[in-house]
């Protein structure tokens with residue numbers, strides 16, 4: 001796979017599996033440092049670890065500030081590796097791997113997660129346990145999502161439903 005920086009689009013080289021031509025996203029060191037300084041993601045991650053449910057903090061641009069360990073297990077990603085990515089990138093939504101990118105494809109206007117985050121950022125009002133479907137490479141994942149605004153960011157809680 002071809003790894004590119006989610007923020008500045010720097011080519012970060014090939015990643016395993018090498019025979020898979022799709023894109024994967026990360027943050028280059030420079031963007032990671034700048035983003036992490038701005039949002040104090042490390043302290044926020046420690047705070048989020050108090051929650052048992054998978055929680056991710058997302059800023060108004062739809063980028064991950066921090067995730068807790070439960071969310072890391074759900075998405076199969078190290079918590080610090082998710083920092084700075086768009087929601088669909090770290091959750092491995094298939095649409096985030098299209099050339100247009102997370103939030104920009106023709107499928108994204110129907111995305112319940114994106115809509116809930118935007119609603120809560122814009123209005124300050126929470127969304128409670130709304131059914132959503134995330135399409136991953138292995139197939140659709142059904143979940144309930146809840147969003148609450150905390151100052152300049154939104155906390156998104158995911159409850160994965162048994163298939």
Ligand SMILES: [Zn+2]
Nearest residue numbers: 005008028031
């Ligand atoms: Zn970068």
